[in-house]
Amino acid sequence: MLTLLLRSWSALGCLLVLSLPPISRQEERGKLLLVSFDGFRWDYIHRVPTPHFDAIMREGVQVDRVVNSYITKTLPNHYTLVTGLHAESHGIVANEMFDPHLNRSFSMDGQSAYESRWWEEAVPLWVTNQRAGRRSGAAMWPGSDVEIRGAYPTHYLPYNASVPFQSRVAQLLSWFAGPDPIDFGVLYWEEPDESGHNLGPESPLLDVVIADIDDKLGFLRDQLKWAGLYDDVNLIVTSDHGMTQLSSVKIIELDSYVGRDKYTWVDKSPVVGIIPKEGCFDEVYNSLLNANPNLYVYKREDIPDHYHYRHNDRIMPILLEAREGWTIVQNKTKKMMLGNHGYNNTLPSMHPVFVARGPAFRSNYVKDTMHSVDLYPLMCHILGVPPMPNNGSLANVQDLLKEGPPVGPARVPAPPPAPTHTPAPTPRPLAPSKPREPSYAWVVGLLLGTALVVIFLFVFVKQVTLKQVPTLPLGNREISQPLLYEELRL
Numbered sequence: 001m002l003t004l005l006l007r008s009w010s011a012l013g014c015l016l017v018l019s020l021p022p023i024s025r026q027e028e029r030g031k032l033l034l035v036s037f038d039g040f041r042w043d044y045i046h047r048v049p050t051p052h053f054d055a056i057m058r059e060g061v062q063v064d065r066v067v068n069s070y071i072t073k074t075l076p077n078h079y080t081l082v083t084g085l086h087a088e089s090h091g092i093v094a095n096e097m098f099d100p101h102l103n104r105s106f107s108m109d110g111q112s113a114y115e116s117r118w119w120e121e122a123v124p125l126w127v128t129n130q131r132a133g134r135r136s137g138a139a140m141w142p143g144s145d146v147e148i149r150g151a152y153p154t155h156y157l158p159y160n161a162s163v164p165f166q167s168r169v170a171q172l173l174s175w176f177a178g179p180d181p182i183d184f185g186v187l188y189w190e191e192p193d194e195s196g197h198n199l200g201p202e203s204p205l206l207d208v209v210i211a212d213i214d215d216k217l218g219f220l221r222d223q224l225k226w227a228g229l230y231d232d233v234n235l236i237v238t239s240d241h242g243m244t245q246l247s248s249v250k251i252i253e254l255d256s257y258v259g260r261d262k263y264t265w266v267d268k269s270p271v272v273g274i275i276p277k278e279g280c281f282d283e284v285y286n287s288l289l290n291a292n293p294n295l296y297v298y299k300r301e302d303i304p305d306h307y308h309y310r311h312n313d314r315i316m317p318i319l320l321e322a323r324e325g326w327t328i329v330q331n332k333t334k335k336m337m338l339g340n341h342g343y344n345n346t347l348p349s350m351h352p353v354f355v356a357r358g359p360a361f362r363s364n365y366v367k368d369t370m371h372s373v374d375l376y377p378l379m380c381h382i383l384g385v386p387p388m389p390n391n392g393s394l395a396n397v398q399d400l401l402k403e404g405p406p407v408g409p410a411r412v413p414a415p416p417p418a419p420t421h422t423p424a425p426t427p428r429p430l431a432p433s434k435p436r437e438p439s440y441a442w443v444v445g446l447l448l449g450t451a452l453v454v455i456f457l458f459v460f461v462k463q464v465t466l467k468q469v470p471t472l473p474l475g476n477r478e479i480s481q482p483l484l485y486e487e488l489r490l
């Protein structure tokens, strides 16, 4: 029944898109669609053929290294993408939080995620876009179904993980091509994050998931073309973070170092907030400080500057961060995940993919590095919307734009070198190139080849049969068949 329902959604979605009228180019001015595939690590595009990512890179730009925001988790980074602010400034500092002023807890999976006050330390781009007299549409982007600063996106889908990708795309494109079209759209998809956690990024099974994401991107490209939007809408495809492999022996058990009655635990590995009980701060801190070489322990005021993760009361008085690949637990009781993220944002394994194309972007251009906070001013520029104060800089990413400063000759996109730290994700060599895009030449070739083989076999068998029964009269040829079979069996 569920499958049937999902198919109905897809079918409805496709119908919606196919029935859209093409829109006039004259109406176009800085349209933008921002897509996030949760947990799509930067190097996934180098381990299996990804023809649709490749096409966008050829037609547009690619950034090899996107330094995202600390902590490298889903909500903080999705909010960074649409605000240009580090987590300490936009206030969504983790997927699970405690606010001492509100005396309330927040969980991304709970009802608290719909409370405006958690999100209102910043203004997301869809609100700013609307304040500038334009229109926005959001398909499941984290926070987009919450009222923030008195506004929702002009159109949005309430979060529902069971809504298929195709339906989300169809809905978004109907908003882009409708009678009062949106200028800015955001689209979120849960994979490959979920599979990355369950399988681990080093699992060959994840290759199938990555190939499926590329197919989904192909669907999005096709639908944009069907709706007459492909040449007019700037398309940015990125993610919130990467993923690293875990190990069942790389476990840090806090119970070995400090009693649970001494502190409250906030959020989940690999970055955990600790609120020491009254009068226990020094005891908790000193017990953990040198407890395990794979555990970094910071007082809030000592958190490294480059994390930009200190100036917010939702950051707990003590912060624990695991070394890459390690897991922090109180004790080993729960089933382990095989992949995780959240670690130091300078680790290559934590970095997301980034490709973009459209009328605003250069073509066939590869940039070495950008910071995810720089995306917000870039998007504001494309949309023609005045940016809110932010931590990014348009100057850092202006070379991605067609109108940007002159750049050297375009570099052919190539797999970047393997990261040097351990245990780094190892980019796998490209599998033999075999485009999965439909190819009529290939199908015709296959049919012709099959036909030739069949004809050859027919002629061959016929000749052998005739040789084996030279004395039989033609009219009795069928009598020879059992004899022939007997001989062949020998």
Ligand SMILES: [Zn+2]
Pocket: 039, 074, 193, 194, 197, 341
């Ligand atoms: Zn995740």
